[in-house]
Amino acid sequence: MQNTPSSPYRDKSKEAFWKSGVVDVHLGKEVFSGLHQINLATQNPRISSIGSCFAQHVGNWLNAGGYLFNQSKIESNQVSSFAFGNLYTPKCLLQWFDIAEPESGIDKSSAIYSDGNRFYDLLRPNFKPAGFGSEASLIGARIEAVTEMIETIAVTDVLIFTLGLTEAWKDCNNLFYPSCPGVISGVFDNSLYSFYNFGYEEICANLKDIATRLKAINPNIKIILTVSPVPLTATATDNHVLIANQYSKSILRSVAGYLTSNDSDFDYFPSYEIITVPCSEDFRFESNRRSVTTSAVNYVMRHFESVLSVLEEPNITQDTQQKDENSQVPISDNDEVVCEEEMLEATRKLQDKPIEHPLLALTLFGDSHMGKLSTSFNKLNIPHSGGMVMNGSAFTQNKFALCDTEYFVPLENAASRKLWSVILDNLKKHEVHQASNKSIIISNVGMQTHQNIARFVAWLNKIYPAKKPVITVNVLVDFFNDELSEQLSILFQLHNNGHKVIVVSDPPFCKYFKESESMTNLIYSYFDAMEYIWNQFGVTFYNAARVFDEEIKDPELYISNTIHEDGRSDWYHGNSRYYTWLAEKLIKLTQ
Missing domain, CATH: 3.40.50.1110 (SGNH hydrolase)
Known part of the structure; x- marks a missing residue:
């Protein structure tokens, strides 16, 4: 065998090798060391979260752990920092900044459905499900929500943005919706609404634009990107949902990786990797193989604890493990996470029958x-x-x-x-x-x-x-x-x-x-x-x-x-x- 005393891998740490970095880690019991490079300047930071439904798991855990989590005062039915509900694409968040700016050109009376008696906000289909008494009151509620958004951002040290989907729906004016009109609220009309699948460049540009808007309000805000491990419930593409899901998550993960490596405004926390790394005895998904289990959420957040504690590397001790077991957040039928995606299947059954x-x-x-x-x-x-x-x-x-x-x-x-x-x-x-x-x-x-x-x-x-x-x-x-x-x-x-x-x-x-x-x-x-x-x-x-x-x-x-x-x-x-x-x-x- 040829003697090779020098190799670029020779001086790498154990985290660089699959065997020592992954296989030897007891999933669910031990945390991965060296998994992120996030260093926060603020001790006990005020944290806000936004994005897909997985962001609510994060908020639940932060609340239960006694961390300083910014909860929306307007939206009390969800664990959320903002009164927007789930926003699965960066574009949907970006639109709320446009609504906040009088000169943006966005029509504040758009995306409103009326059944003749009540008015429903299609940009927030899960907010005020009974509707508003007038269009003016609905628009006023939108202004109230963006005002709260600006106030919350101003006092936020860390914003966690969970990227959920690339698939979206838009109207003739290129206004994007958090869910397809007609699924949760409104009526679908294919002459008004069309399917859209965001690409790498668009998502990257939208996130950069979001960072600029955030920094204009709060120059010291730290942005942590995550990718939701929750798969698509359904795809509007012609592909199998397994292929569509992998495409969507790959784009989002690639964008997050690029921005983290090339833009100092962003950091990345690997929720997606922790949940999706292969495991022989998988504890991380419910029987439907979509919903993330309580154990999985707690396991992810054990890693995130090292971010909040400003530790270079988490240390596994018996005391630490005992503390985690005692502080787990039970997410069962008495602590439901609100997730519109999870209800698409039930909606489909209603439409079929x-x-x-x-x-x-x-x-x-x-x-x-x-x-x-x-x-x-x-x-x-x-x-x-x-x-x-x-x-x-x-x-x-x-x-x-x-x-x-x-x-x-x-x-x-x-x-x-x-x-x-x-x-x-x-x-x-x-x-x-x-x-x-x-x-x-x-x-x-x-x-x-x-x-x-x-x-x-x-x-x-x-x-x-x-x-x-x-x-x-x-x-x-x-x-x-x-x-x-x-x-x-x-x-x-x-x-x-x-x-x-x-x-x-x-x-x-x-x-x-x-x-x-x-x-x-x-x-x-x-x-x-x-x-x-x-x-x-x-x-x-x-x-x-x-x-x-x-x-x-x-x-x-x-x-x-x-x-x-x-x-x-x-x-x-x-x-x-x-x-x-x-x-x-x-x-x-x-x-």
Whole structure:
């Protein structure tokens, strides 16, 4: 073998080699050393974030970690520094700077949709989903948002911009939209809107322009670029979505790399690489292989902690690892990240399967239990409208607005409003045809015991700080009045308008799991109190838990075997066999 004493790789550190730099790092447990070259001049910086939905994960983690995160005072429904929602392309952010400048030439009354009664902002399709009362108030709200943007930038030390997509939609005036009109808000018209796929040079130029605008407001601001690891939900190109996604992410990553190497205004943080590096036992994506898991977010942010701590290289110690485990942010159904992309699939299903009948007698709405029940009804060939509208956490956290004409407006995300609009259309047809007495609604709004029992305990500690009372129906009814009145009023109003409402309890499976068995008596008391409330108003309450206990001799065959990523069992759902049993029971009540 030839003796080669000199090699350009001879003096490289271990981070330069795949084996020592990647393979030898225990993904999820250890952090990569030497992964970035970001050095912040400011200790405890004030941080703002903007961009795709992954930016909300970043904001959640920063908030939970006690860092100085700038939260928009206008947009309180999302973890966001600005009242713009998700902006997937640099061009969409750049347009907001143009709106802020009177001489920019941009028409401030453009990108507005009106249904004849309300006005909707297509530049912020997820903001004010119920719309504005006038065009003037909508434009005024835009001005308020850009004013807040300028004020926030002025006090920001670090801006994290997460690049999400290259694919976009624009109108005849070259105004770009954060989502295709008609998907979340508005109506799609191919004579007005066209697809556009940004190229390398355009994205690079737009980011340079953004840096110039930012520095004009705050010369000391630090810009950190990241690329979202979340894949496209769908592509408008003619390519397979896998090819389109790789193209999009490659362009964004190339631009970020070039700017970081050639422009001192930019730094790069490798969220994309940390999430997408091959892993034999992958913990980073949910089962849909798109949604980033809680563990993955925390793992990325462990690396980012070295940026905020102004450390040259992160040191892995037992104490550090223990601190991370204790400070992880649980992002489950009680901490939803708002992401319009995630709802495109649900929207597609609605478009593929519109309501074909003028009236459907049976309607379902509620949380995931109603979605599973809908699946069972479909298997039993029982025609119905609806199913899941929002996550249980969205109902318990009041992520909706009561509305006289629409009962309520879901605020969890765009898809929830799409799902409810289909249900509402069916209900309104009953009312218009004076056939409400033939309309049957099955719902579990007000249940959500996996969330509401914890809320009840917190309420109990607040109301009775000295001595806790005996838990009676009356105590639970007081809790319902204080904490659940808005949720229950939705069903009460439907009942008053002539619809037959059946409220169904959660399943009984808490008693079969060690982690939840201690709550069994309280959960069953909750069901009893809810049954008492609804009986007072003439609403049918179906206590599925008690009926199941009385009838089923082999409950283990109906239990969900799902284990969440944090090791918790899914004690609050049943399996498909349970929902088929429940569907057969409920259909008898409707006949």
